[in-house]
Amino acid sequence: MTTNLPLTTALPALNSSPVDTSAATTYTDLNGLAALKKDPTSPQAISAVAQQVEALFLQMMLKSMRDASTSENPDSNEMGMYQDMFDKQVALTISQHQDLGIGAMLKRQLSGSTKAAASQPASAGAVAPVAGQSGAGHSSTGQSGGGRLPATGQTSAAAPAGLASTPEQFVNLVMPTIRGAAAALGLNPLGILAQAALETGWGQRMARTADGALSLNMFGIKAGDEWKGARATADTVEFSNGVATQKRTSFRAYGSIEESVNDFANLLKNSPRYREAVAAGNDAQAYIGSIGNSGYATDPEYANKLNQILNSGTLRAALSPRIAALQK
DSSP states (O other), rough: OOOOOTSSSSSOOOOOOOOOOSSSSSSHHHHHHHHTTTSSSHHHHHHHHHHHHHHHOOOOOOOOHHHHTTTTTTOOOOHHHHHHHHHHEEEEEEEEHOSSHHHHHHHHHHOOOOOHHSSSSSGGGGGHHHHTOOBBOOOTTTTOOOOOOOOSSSOOOOOOOOOOHHHHHHHHHHHHHHHHHHHTTTOOOHHHHEEEEEEEETTOOOOBBBBBBBBOOOTBBBHHHHHHTTEEEEEEEEEEEHHHEEEEEEEEOSHHHHHHHHHHHHHHHHHHGGGGHHTTTTHHHHHHHHHHHHOOOOTTTTHHEEEEETTTTHHHHHHHHHHEEEEH
16 A cells, blocks of 8 residues: 655644744755855855755665665655655755755855965966875875875964965976986976965875874875874875775875975885886886886776876976076
8 A cells, every 4th residue: 555645744843943034944955056156156155055955865865765775665665765765855944954064064165165266376376186186195104195185274363374375386397306206216207386376285285293294295195103203193084995985194294395205215125016117117107007006005096197297288388487497
């Protein structure tokens, strides 16, 4: 026997929190969702988007619970459709009246992202395609991992925003030291430069020490028990069997870019793990492939992301002033 669900019955109020009237109040309200596009950076739109994401999470949770409880006694297709509709509306209503923490976290992150985008100079726009690439770090204990270092929003107002504001500025800061280290190893400096760009988001994303100072860790090298120097911590993304998880990780901190590059060069030189990478010589593509196969990073796409940077217009544009100066 099929039981009709009271879908038209109003759900009981969970609390007296006001609902954003610019957002969708039912999961089929496409006009409410479309209204968010008018001013996507407004506080109202950010709040509504956060609620929608939280509602999706609740919907998946309800569906999983429903599937688990009805796996041995499946309902008809019609009944399943009504239950799915009901679950979607319940999830949306709960997200608008009850703070589960997910929406609040997303609002903080979205608010921080829109403020950063508004304050970023137009000349730095070329960074966007690669700044979000996830890299990884290495631990000399043999456990590689790490991922991109997301901004935490916890740095003090006096803390530097980043090492560089544009790819060109980043190249000017790191290339002299990278070229020297690459020459000593017999490597093409462009492969190492692409790796530093990926790991730091062109100098805009870097772990910080307890006092908010930049770690100047250009290659995401982790601080194992054997590391006696300064440390910096950050949330990273680790991959295990293709599954990504977020972890709080300790990284080495340096007093200068030169210290960081030299430490990385010593790691390549002294570890048998990177023998093939060093043997790549002047072939930057071969170096990147060997680094990807060495397990330097747990990200299975690490080598592909390095290749994207190596062959990108962003890197060519950043290098062009230096190339032009050499040709004079």
